[in-house]
Amino acid sequence: MPFEGLQYPTKPYSKVNRYDVRASYALRTIHELVNTSPILQVSFTIPDSPFPMMLPMIGQMGSFARPSSDTGDVLELYLHGYVSSRIINLSRKESSDKAGEEATGLPITIGASHVDGLVLSLTPNSHSYNYRSAVLFGHAELVTDNEERLWAMELITNSVVRDRYRHTRVPPNNAEMQSTSILRVKIASGSAKIRSGMPSDEKADLEDEALLDRVWTGVVPVHYTFGEPIPGPYNRLDKPPAYLDEFVRDSNQDAKDIAIEAAIKAMKLKPKANLED
Template sequence: MNLTRTTPSSTTPAGLPMTIAASHLDGLVLALTPNSHSYNYRSVVLFGHATLVTDPAEKLYAMELITNSVVPQRWANSRVPPNAAEMQSTSVLKVKVVNGSAKIRTGEPHDERGDLEDGGLLERVWTGVVPVYSVMGEPVAGGYNRVAEVPGYLEGWRKEVNKEAEGYAREAVGREVEKKTVDE
């Protein structure tokens, strides 16, 4: 964050050069041989330049977007706006993306032709995909919580996120598979 506060020279683009990478695992792909094992995944790498957000209104707006991207409607259902100390201690970067690269791997195992022609091997080794997804568990109230029930916006979001995560992981196999929801 401190590096973004320096003034760029006239020969460099505005802002601190930045690389942002993210990966998400959707499944373990188990083949006939370990050399053919793989993963179903989604990944992205972005390149750009970051600058510090200094305008208080823009910073507040960014903080709201960030908060609501974690749990929708959470900003409005918490103590806002942040107090002066919270605003002072929080830094927000704005990144202008210049380019990027994304990769997605979906589907079933892909084994070598020789292995696929070996009937004994096909009868001995299980192949397939183990879907991988995160589950948002039952909310646990804080020690000083006085609200009797989990708010509807939170519980509805939790169930929807779980359903979507499982659905995507299973769809990444690349064919219709038997589905059971997390809440069943």
Template sequence: MPRAELEYPKRPLGTVNRYSPRASYSLRVIHGIFNTCPTLHVSFNSPDSPFPAVLPMIGQMGSFDRPSSDEGDVLDLYLHGYVSSRVMNLTRRPATDDSPPGMPVTVAATHVDGLVLALTPNSHSYNYRSAVLFGHATLVEADDEKLYAMELITDSVVAGRWQNSRIPPNKAEMSSTSVLKVRIATGSAKIRSGPPGDEKHDMEDPAVVGNVWTGVVPVHMSLGAPIAGPYNAVDKVPAYLEEYIKSMNEVGVDHSVKAAEASAKPGKKPVDD
């Protein structure tokens, strides 16, 4: 019997109201968007600034307590990047009656899958996959959990890279590396795929339709041929790296083309937001 698909709770904070048919609350969908996004943007409020702060960080979903969990399970978000003393202090915020311990954060991940070119400027859009997670960030201090997170994040850059680098990290590397763990409260995703959509009066105007090209330009990240560093002493590019580049490029092309070719209901203007 298939396992039930888990979803994040639809709380006011994370519920998609505009074009709600494009929303997804599936853990698998949201975690998949995060795990394939090379840069995550982490937002938080700091008491010493009138403006919210936004930090670009590297991150990956995972479970230290249940490392065999997949993207459809309840997971934490591990983040790596420069963590200032200000952020460290904020992550040590104690629990209250209304909130668990840690710094409240909002984390966003976005992929652009296509340039959607319509008849009119107002109907242009992107094909995209966007997700937001809300939670509380704390500093990972236990070495065993920090090692787990470091391997998880390193292998998200290039699959298998952790085992193909000089490991384990030494004491200086461990002490200088900061990892944040976000316990997720809720989240949501919003996804657009398919062709452009225009108003009926434009689509029925031969002068407009015959003069303006419409369609989708697929967009995907492309990994290039590796360029050896100045002190590289390995003659050949490792097979695991070549395989990773090939696989990632194939997946990127396939996804963006399928998103462009996704069908819209005949005679209905697709949602363009």
């Protein structure tokens, strides 16, 4: 096994309990899944409801203290969301309630899932997806420092389109700085689950000649595609700028390659002694 670098500690709530997917606790693997996920699902409990809240948000891993850190380093998650007041008010409250304790902030869970393929086998039960899924657990606090907020806004904007930030009207003005809420999540633990490769069927079915002659088996690759940029009503440029065209082209090629590689590479089985989970 190649050296994977730093690993998150395995906690009862973060342990992957399933034998037929590859679990990973490597920071690099988990952080890259989060960074390449266009939307993150953010979950947290609220008072007086048995149901956790769930909000789609945009986010990116980074380190304000060490901006040159790479994805395998210890990083925080910076979140920017469309519905933010509830989570932010809760976060404020938790921080002040627990000031002095080790972990301040609102406990939240963040999910990032990529679908790489439809895995079509001989039987319905063996059908599956190729996917890469990460979950992070941590404590969220509002970023109050203006310099850190600016840095996070650039980080997050450039995660939507590579190198976009400096091509827009920056820096944000006072009103924009006031209205932008950024959460910083200190990560407590995390895990990833990855399924790749071709279908896998039971021996009895693989010996059924008539079945093999009848059922198509294999993988349909799945990936995101960016279409041709569509100019808006007040756009004046006669064509999209090079950085945008290159981003669209590179992203599409990468996404397609990842899905096809996931389909054709050998599935790494790690059977566990205890299969009850």
